Amino acid sequence: MAQPKVLIVMGSDSDFEQLEPAWKILSELGVECDVRVASAHRTPDTVHELATTARAKGFGVVLAAAGGAAHLAGVFAANTTLPVVAMPIANGTLGGMDALLSSVQMPPGIPIASVGIAGARNAGLFAAAILAAAGGPIADALASYREQMKERVTKADHRVREQLTS
Amino acid sequence: MAQPKVLIVMGSDSDFEQLEPAWKILSELGVECDVRVASAHRTPDTVHELATTARAKGFGVVLAAAGGAAHLAGVFAANTTLPVVAMPIANGTLGGMDALLSSVQMPPGIPIASVGIAGARNAGLFAAAILAAAGGPIADALASYREQMKERVTKADHRVREQLTS
Amino acid sequence: MAQPKVLIVMGSDSDFEQLEPAWKILSELGVECDVRVASAHRTPDTVHELATTARAKGFGVVLAAAGGAAHLAGVFAANTTLPVVAMPIANGTLGGMDALLSSVQMPPGIPIASVGIAGARNAGLFAAAILAAAGGPIADALASYREQMKERVTKADHRVREQLTS
């Protein structure tokens, strides 16, 4: 069976800049993904079509990015049993709190899990972790990504100690 | 042309108690309404069908009640050009702030207008006001409802003055 | 009977920039509207006069824009049975949360419905939807506006797919 892909959907292409780190990290980790613009409110039929066919088309995770009254992830979750990860976008004047609550506070029965506000990189990493739940090359890629992060922090630690503590 | 009706939709029948004042006040004002249970997340196809056919079936306003990540009004608004009024339900632990923000913070292009948290009576009155925008018997019923309210407040004022100020 | 007009009122002309999209979209949709500056606090008599005479002057909807302790929509609603739509303005340091709550949390009996913070375009669209509750040319204009939005999102989708997914 082929490795499932990630479907990344944003409600508006003006959200692309905030979404981009998700797409980048997935590429780095060797996870195939499609990026789509589809709005729960402006192109509901496209969203419906994407959601109902996602599993059959080989997607294993949906990552939905939206701001304000962020309904995109919810509408996806209503139409697929794939795991749907919300990425709340911070637009407007409330710092993304509206998008976070609109995403995360789903009624019992239709789950969404949300990363933090503007948490695109983590959304990508979480999607990868889902695909690596049973191990395999993506799990290895995640482990090695962790090692690189650890090294960067350790180097920063050395740099700061040299500058301040001596 | 027949007087348009009001379509009242709640995401769960457990919300009925909070919704009831909307249905009652519309009945008192002589506005015909249908009450339906349909969930943006659990029965999305029902919601889609209700929304896309509402205008043709003679509805003039949709009143959508939901709590938490309240997507019901948004999904209606995405599928009809009728005015959709959200009624945020206070369930869970955030006092309905999640439902309010999920309802009101819609992206440009697809409008919703929301009454206050648990504001069922006002949702009914607002639906009536929409249908009475050009006057007619509902406008008269609203005016007379206002007079009755005024009288009740005036009587309460007299009662309190007698008790306290004498 | 003539098509009812929309009365747009702002509490201060410094709010005009945030209000402008409402006026523009109504013009595009062919809805006649008057724009007024009147403050619930600084010119209460003007507001009272506008509210009590609005229906007789042929208005069918009032759109009231104000920030902070936003009382404008409430004072209108107290003096007319026309539907009053609040447009909370984001000024000051609380991101418009004060204006939203001051607008939306009305006591039972006097309804207001509010669009989102700084949601001028949607306020205009909602006012149009009210006037189109029973169908007619504004309903057609709204439907065609929706089609144009849909096309723009679909084009953005194609553009993004070409750039990223190939």
Added chain:
Amino acid sequence: MAQPKVLIVMGSDSDFEQLEPAWKILSELGVECDVRVASAHRTPDTVHELATTARAKGFGVVLAAAGGAAHLAGVFAANTTLPVVAMPIANGTLGGMDALLSSVQMPPGIPIASVGIAGARNAGLFAAAILAAAGGPIADALASYREQMKERVTKADHRVREQLTS
């Protein structure tokens, strides 16, 4: 010149229980006050009449109690130059935060000062302090009220010390 009186107004007689401590403390301090039920939304003409005539009738302070989208104090302040003190009532599901912001965040030019949520006793004390700004018997009554409070705290301190620290 006679000692100015305090005008206490509540938007609904259901708020009376929360308001009562204001009236009681003013009575204790020997300040004359009238208590009225008048709603900015349901009986706007009564509010207008009360506000515009308050100074001439011998009132020196207005204390306005309201919950939710609390516009009462603002409407009073718009129609009198007397000091208007808001008392935000905690009703609904937001703990009175809506009433606090609706009261306190007034636009420049029309001031309101607000006590805390459900702060009736303090509203009464503040009204008394206003009337005692230039000294006189109410100032003496306030000073003696302070002394009594101090004694009560001091006694509680002794009681606790005896119980715990010995």
Added chain:
Amino acid sequence: MAQPKVLIVMGSDSDFEQLEPAWKILSELGVECDVRVASAHRTPDTVHELATTARAKGFGVVLAAAGGAAHLAGVFAANTTLPVVAMPIANGTLGGMDALLSSVQMPPGIPIASVGIAGARNAGLFAAAILAAAGGPIADALASYREQMKERVTKADHRVREQLTS
């Protein structure tokens, strides 16, 4: 008896810019005021001395401006029976919500009334209204200030109507 003065106190001279409109409007209205820098936390003895002697020195109102954990107004109120008006300053990252709550949520017995966040002009106007509670020249100055505001709004209304509605 001489007209009482207003004591304006700020916790830090970095707050001066936010405070200035209070001082300016009081000067315009012909109210004498002293402006002091005194911190509840950094110069508590100065605050204590100012508070305990304020009435005897001829002050009738204290206006206390502070940000963050804004204790200045509370410490004043603890040491004088004069009316103390808080002016919450918006510094830091919470938009002044911390200063508002620290000011307004006083325990029963020691009242403070607060204007809105960064509401310096209104704080000045409210202080003037306190001194004008029994009428006199400051009441006249306030009434004429209101008239000027009304004219400015009315002119803005005309300007907007000419530009947009014609």
Added chain:
Amino acid sequence: MAQPKVLIVMGSDSDFEQLEPAWKILSELGVECDVRVASAHRTPDTVHELATTARAKGFGVVLAAAGGAAHLAGVFAANTTLPVVAMPIANGTLGGMDALLSSVQMPPGIPIASVGIAGARNAGLFAAAILAAAGGPIADALASYREQMKERVTKADHRVREQLTS
């Protein structure tokens, strides 16, 4: 390869009642799970041991339930590349907003995805969806769970229509 299991961890056994729906739904769906009590703060070594060995022991998802400063999911995520789903518990006085923000606002690099406050059932469903990302019997169980939900809502809809609309 065996079907991965779900590791459910709660910070305190007093959270069990809020957690229980996760365990129940997973059992219903035929997903094997272990339930553990381990605290990021009180038994950090147990958490570390659980996290670092989870993948090797055959777990595919970690579900971490905690309230207040909810660090449990974060500490798991720091020590495993498995997907970690946070379930914020509502204890204390802030309605679980503290637990939600402590869970969801993770720094870039170490992802957590969170369900809503007190969203145990959804946490279980989301864990199942992760394990069903590539299809299989759990995907079928999820699909049939959805159908049952849909039927319940449809029946409630019929019941309400019979009672109210006739």
Added chain:
Amino acid sequence: MAQPKVLIVMGSDSDFEQLEPAWKILSELGVECDVRVASAHRTPDTVHELATTARAKGFGVVLAAAGGAAHLAGVFAANTTLPVVAMPIANGTLGGMDALLSSVQMPPGIPIASVGIAGARNAGLFAAAILAAAGGPIADALASYREQMKERVTKADHRVREQLTS
């Protein structure tokens, strides 16, 4: 030199129930403490006297418990260089958020550190940790308290595993 004591102060004896766990845990750990009732607002002179003499009387830490506009810790900190730990009390309708912000958001120069809302036990433990900063018997008592907690969690873990996982 004698072991410094802890001074526990509450603004009102009605806060005692929320404060009690601090006093109890300190007793268990063998730390001597005095408990006092003193209000920053109602008995400011007592607070001033306690603060300015605390170090000389052998106290090493002050623990100040207050709710609402919680100024007690700040007033202590203004008058002593001892570490002052705030314990925000949850009273009123805002869940203690007012007390938390009033305590923690101190201006630069006069530090307070705050435990969580209603965090009396932790306030006591933190006071003990301060006195044990350089080691000694209190450090040993803290370490052994930790061991007991760990055992309780471990036992709860075994209990739950037996019940659910078998």
Added chain:
Amino acid sequence: MAQPKVLIVMGSDSDFEQLEPAWKILSELGVECDVRVASAHRTPDTVHELATTARAKGFGVVLAAAGGAAHLAGVFAANTTLPVVAMPIANGTLGGMDALLSSVQMPPGIPIASVGIAGARNAGLFAAAILAAAGGPIADALASYREQMKERVTKADHRVREQLTS
């Protein structure tokens, strides 16, 4: 016994600018401190090693700075009985409210005390106060720092009085 040192830890070196005032004030007060970069999420083993060995290495206080879901202080507190002071960093879009709640709302048993958002200077001062709980040269340095602050405020007071009140 040697004077204990302060261990300052930040989760990311990008937080250094916000942290710097802590390090500076400790240097000014003559308190020795080490500054480290260690992340609860990215280098958990480093944090564990730092925490478990801190007391033995001569540290008396840990100051942990982190933003967002700020778990650093909690993870330290879980692994040492030294007093751990959290310094919530304001990054992201929520003004540091996430970091404050993630830091301060610790479960009973493992205490953290937190300074205000971005309160680095106060964190340093509080760490010093802990080390000076039993008096000594740091207590003297703190007292003299207070005197300098007092003088600066007093000078600002004079400057303002000369400019405005004359």
